[in-house]
Structure formats: C-alpha cells, structure tokens
Amino acid sequence: MWLPACHRHLDLDDPGGYTVLADRYAAAVTQLGLQPVLFPMAEAGDIPCLLPLVDGVLLTGSPSNVEATHFGETALPTDLLDPRRDQLTMRLVREALDRAVPLFGVCRGLQEINVALGGSLYQSLHEHSGMMDHREPRDEDLAVQFAERHEVLLEPGSAFAHWAGGQRALVNSLHGQGIRRLGEGLVAEAHAPDGLVEGVRVMGAPAFAYAVQWHPEWRHEQHPFYQRTLEAFAQACRGHRKLRDAD
Numbered sequence: 001m002w003l004p005a006c007h008r009h010l011d012l013d014d015p016g017g018y019t020v021l022a023d024r025y026a027a028a029v030t031q032l033g034l035q036p037v038l039f040p041m042a043e044a045g046d047i048p049c050l051l052p053l054v055d056g057v058l059l060t061g062s063p064s065n066v067e068a069t070h071f072g073e074t075a076l077p078t079d080l081l082d083p084r085r086d087q088l089t090m091r092l093v094r095e096a097l098d099r100a101v102p103l104f105g106v107c108r109g110l111q112e113i114n115v116a117l118g119g120s121l122y123q124s125l126h127e128h129s130g131m132m133d134h135r136e137p138r139d140e141d142l143a144v145q146f147a148e149r150h151e152v153l154l155e156p157g158s159a160f161a162h163w164a165g166g167q168r169a170l171v172n173s174l175h176g177q178g179i180r181r182l183g184e185g186l187v188a189e190a191h192a193p194d195g196l197v198e199g200v201r202v203m204g205a206p207a208f209a210y211a212v213q214w215h216p217e218w219r220h221e222q223h224p225f226y227q228r229t230l231e232a233f234a235q236a237c238r239g240h241r242k243l244r245d246a247d
C-alpha cells in the first residue's frame with residue numbers, strides 16, 4: 001500500500017530535508033496484513049508508473065497544512081507546509097479514483113482529497129465563530145493528544161454507521177484546518193457537533209474511496225469503530241490485489 005511521504009527539515013546536522021512517515025500508520029497497515037511503501041522521491045509525473053504497483057493508497061495525517069493556494073487562498077504566515085506532498089497528492093487522488101485503486105484519507109489526507117476534488121478548507125477552524133477548537137493539546141503526551149475528544153454523527157445507512165454499529169461515535173481530533181466547501185462528488189457522511197464535515201465518501205467511486213478527519217490508526221485494535229474502518233479498507237485492497245493478479 002502506498003503511503004505518500006511527508007517531508008521535514010529535522011533538527012539534525014544534515015541541512016537537507018528528510019522523508020518521513022509516522023510509524024503509527026506503517027504499523028497499522030502492517031497489522032492489517034499489508035505492506036506499506038513510500039516511494040520517497042515520487043513526483044506527480046511518476047504516478048502512472050507507480051500506481052499499478054500498489055493495491056491501495058493511504059493518505060496519512062501530518063502536522064503540515066495543505067497550502068491554501070491549492071484552493072485559491074493565501075497561506076498563513078504561521079503555516080507549516082509540505083509542497084512536495086501537496087504536489088503529489090493533488091494528482092494522486094484523481095488518478096487513484098480514475099484507476100479504481102482503493103483510497104483512504106486520514107486527517108490531512110481527508111483535506112487533500114477534498115482540495116484535489118475542488119473543495120476548500122477553513123485555514124484556522126478555531127478562529128471561526130461557532131466552530132470548536134479541533135486541535136490537540138500539544139503540550140500533553142501522545143495518549144492525551146490522541147484521546148477521544150468529541151462525537152461524530154454518522155449518516156444513517158452509511159458505511160460509517162455500519163462500522164460504528166450506530167449513528168454516533170467518539171473520535172480523536174488533531175487538526176486546525178477543516179472542510180469548508182465540499183469537493184466535487186464528495187458526500188458528507190459524518191459531522192462533528194459544530195457541523196464540521198469529518199467523514200466523506202466519493203460518490204460513484206469504482207473502488208473504496210473514503211476519508212476521515214479523525215485518526216483510526218491510533219490504537220485501532222482497542223477501538224472497534226477504528227478497527228472496522230481500517231479492515232474495510234484492507235479488504236478493498238486485497239480485492240484490488242486479486243484483480244491485479246488476474247490481469
């Protein structure tokens with residue numbers, strides 16, 4: 001499974017950038033019986049060669065923001081950006097959908113899918129009246145940052161409601177951006193109490209195509225809703241594998 005990399009300038013002696021992937025995502029993919037791959041230097045032009053090699057695409061979260069220029073606004077001076085990842089994922093979303101490769105977005109990944117399909121984002125949710133502060137308490141340890149923070153209301157009959165076993169679930173929350181205008185073809189199927197769209201599916205997609213604003217990879221084995229969500233994606237990836245093998 002392809003997990004597009006993040007890029008950081010780490011505080012190390014080498015002044016060059018670093019390609020990174022949080023172990024949390026790679027471990028979850030491995031626990032699902034799949035093999036995570038990164039393609040560290042992949043650019044948008046490489047997608048047609050690389051996509052046929054994988055059975056799914058997982059767009060992970062990352063502390064960086066999707067650059068606002070991708071939805072017609074100006075980036076904030078405080079933004080941590082990752083232009084290489086933006087450049088890759090804006091095209092990868094469309095190509096994965098076009099080629100029926102299972103696609104799942106987590107946090108930044110949901111935001112990327114939305115923007116790639118022509119949607120826009122709130123740049124600082126907490127500065128908009130009526131919206132909750134969806135950011136994590138950064139000074140706390142990870143278990144507190146990733147603790148369940150609010151409910152999501154799940155559309156009756158949706159896959160989300162099926163995975164949750166009901167129309168409500170508790171989820172974690174670690175983001176400052178959020179969906180403002182929905183991208184073309186996206187259907188909002190999970191909402192936070194302030195109305196923010198937190199779970200989407202791509203209407204008419206030829207394969208699994210979902211995204212969530214929360215982090216189902218976090219301790220998923222202890223959280224049936226997270227686990228079922230990831231298992232559904234993994235099952236779609238295995239189905240894609242069978243199709244590739246049959247070719």
Ligand SMILES: N[C@@H](CCC(=O)NCCCC(=O)O)C(=O)O
Nearest residue numbers: 061062063064107108175176177
């Ligand atoms: N920067 C965006 C995206 C937030 C996001 O993906 N957070 C995840 C942080 C933890 C991780 O690296 O997975 C925003 O703030 O909205």
